[in-house]
Amino acid sequence: MIVLNxxxxxxxxAEKVYSELxxxxxxxxxxxxxxxxxxxxxxxxxxxxxxxxIVRRQPLVDLVVGPQTYHRLPEMVARVARREGRxxxxxxxxxxxxxxxxxxxSQKGPTAFLTIQEGCDKFCTFxxxxxxxxxxxxxxxxxxxxxxxRLVDAGASDIxxxxxxxxxxxxxxxxxxxxxxxxxxxxxxxxxxxxxxxxTTSHPRDMxxxxxxxxxxxxILMPYLHLPVQAGSDRVLAAMNRQHTRDxxxxxxxxxxxxxADIALSSDxxxxxxxETEDDFNETLTLVRGVGYAQSFSFKYSVRPGTPAAAxxxxxxxxxxxxxxxxxxxxxxxxxxxxxxxxxxxxxxxLFEKPGxxxxxxxxxxxxxxxxxxxxxxxxxxxxxDVYIEQAMSNSLKGILVEHLKHRIxxx
Ligand code: 5AD
Ligand code: SF4
Numbered sequence: 001m002i003v004l005n006x007x008x009x010x011x012x013x014a015e016k017v018y019s020e021l022x023x024x025x026x027x028x029x030x031x032x033x034x035x036x037x038x039x040x041x042x043x044x045x046x047x048x049x050x051x052x053x054i055v056r057r058q059p060l061v062d063l064v065v066g067p068q069t070y071h072r073l074p075e076m077v078a079r080v081a082r083r084e085g086r087x088x089x090x091x092x093x094x095x096x097x098x099x100x101x102x103x104x105x106s107q108k109g110p111t112a113f114l115t116i117q118e119g120c121d122k123f124c125t126f127x128x129x130x131x132x133x134x135x136x137x138x139x140x141x142x143x144x145x146x147x148x149x150r151l152v153d154a155g156a157s158d159i160x161x162x163x164x165x166x167x168x169x170x171x172x173x174x175x176x177x178x179x180x181x182x183x184x185x186x187x188x189x190x191x192x193x194x195x196x197x198x199x200t201t202s203h204p205r206d207m208x209x210x211x212x213x214x215x216x217x218x219x220i221l222m223p224y225l226h227l228p229v230q231a232g233s234d235r236v237l238a239a240m241n242r243q244h245t246r247d248x249x250x251x252x253x254x255x256x257x258x259x260x261a262d263i264a265l266s267s268d269x270x271x272x273x274x275x276e277t278e279d280d281f282n283e284t285l286t287l288v289r290g291v292g293y294a295q296s297f298s299f300k301y302s303v304r305p306g307t308p309a310a311a312x313x314x315x316x317x318x319x320x321x322x323x324x325x326x327x328x329x330x331x332x333x334x335x336x337x338x339x340x341x342x343x344x345x346x347x348x349x350x351l352f353e354k355p356g357x358x359x360x361x362x363x364x365x366x367x368x369x370x371x372x373x374x375x376x377x378x379x380x381x382x383x384x385x386d387v388y389i390e391q392a393m394s395n396s397l398k399g400i401l402v403e404h405l406k407h408r409i410x411x412x
Contacts (some may be wrong), residue, residue: 001039001077008045008132010302017046021058028060039080041065041073045132051090066090067118067133071097098139107154109353110382111365114151116144116171116184117163122203124230125241125308126270126301129164138163138171141179141187148188155382158196158222158351158365159188166199167206182210189220195384196351196367200226201268204244204252216259222367223260224294227253228268232287233280236273240309246287253291264294264339264368271328272301272321274312281324288331294339294368296332300325340370340392347402348372350387352380371396376404 002024006017024040031038041063042054048066055064062080065073069089076087098115119134120127148159161184163169169181181199188197197220204227215221231237234245244252256263269284288296300321303310343366350372352364362377364387373396374380374387380401387399400408 001041003041003043006042006044006046008049008128008304010299011304012302013046014050017042017050017054018057021061025058025060039063039077043067043070045128048090048132049128051088055086055088062086064088064090068097098143107151107156110156110351111158111160111353112151112156113160113162114144114147115139115162116181116199117166117169120165121168122165122205122243123241125239126273126304128304128307131306133164136165136168136170138169140172141184142174144171144184145187145191148191148194152191152193157194157382157384158198159194161185161188161197161199163199164201165203165206167202167208167211180208180210182208182214185211185214185218185221189218194220196220196222198222198224198369202227204229204242204249207252207256212255212259215256215263222369223263224266224368225256225263226266226268227256229287229291230268230270231273231276231280232284233276236276236280236283239275240270240273246283250287250290265291266293266295266297267291269296269298269328269332270301271298271324272316274301274309274316275314276301276316276324281327284328285331288328288335292339293332293335295336298325298328298332337392337394339368340397343368343370343389343397344392345389347386347388348399349384350374350399351384352377352382354381366397372399373397374399374401377401 004017004020006013028038028040039062040060042061043065044067047054047064051064054061063076063086065076066089069091072089076089079087117136117138119136120129121136123130151159167181169184170178171184173179185197188194202225229249230240230242232246237245253265271281271284301316303315348366350364350366352362354363355361355378356363356373358375360376360378362374362381364372366372372387386402388402388405389397389399391398
């Protein structure tokens, strides 16, 4: 069985799926002719959005399954295998999916993701998420706590809480009432064996005071925050329906930094939103200079049919978008390198995850999610060790275990 798991956030996703399916057709025919039949499924948000259209256009597809119906896959596969026709499941009922999660964890390695929230009610004018993933839904606190404990029992020590709009989390508390993300973090922080907590992706409007305080109070909450701003000009932010101004964002960053001075920030940016002028774009650059990001993701605005911005008559030509993206990415990568340089000659706790390419080498993550390589550290996999960062490379850091450093000094 081959599953094409798809994302629908930017354009060309559907075309890519159809061209990939064209390529797979010969493979499927070849297998069928040699007596080894196979199944092809399309999953994810393109499946959700295209639904029937995929089944109609590509007879080789056996299953189409949207993000809320993965728990029905076994039954769908069985149905198709019994030759009862093709299966399509694209309804919206997140509660049901989470209720069907297996109790046994397939957790591998020390890092894990845990979905606590899905969907989005913000309706930024460029974005398909509120349509493909539906309204906000938060899982109950007890269900999340049980899953976190299972992950930790299975070896996880660094858990990232996931949600399309994670800090809008309002989940049912253990004795009723709604809990915030900050309440949930304070509870999870007490789990024995859990060393690191993170959450993503946040919306600036939902960065409440109690969440900012959690960054001050909880050492387990890693000093790294993905806080997308998208653009730096108030005019563009308003047209995007981001529900905050440039100044709101800058003041928010200041408050977060006051709570946790060593916090590193990352963001998403869109260039070439309809109607964006050179002056607007320059405001994105000045915002980036003002904040200083450790890491960032930047995209050209991509027309998503059905979203309000897609209907705008003020679309920006592609060559202008290209030039703006290049300028922004040059600045962002300069900032990323600068941040990495500030890590040189510092000692940081690194959670080792897997062996590296070199014999004895291990690869881990810093509190800021940077990839760190260290020699003679293979025995540390699964553990957090102090590492002295010797050198910042283009996309990773190179360090030495502090215990080896002491040895090196003693030898010299
Ligand atoms: N065009 C370009 N980028 C987009 N994103 C979401 N929708 C679009 C779009 N239509 C980006 C935003 C978001 C990230 C996940 O994807 O920056 O934060
Ligand atoms: Fe999309 Fe995020 Fe805006 Fe929601 S908050 S509409 S997910 S960009």
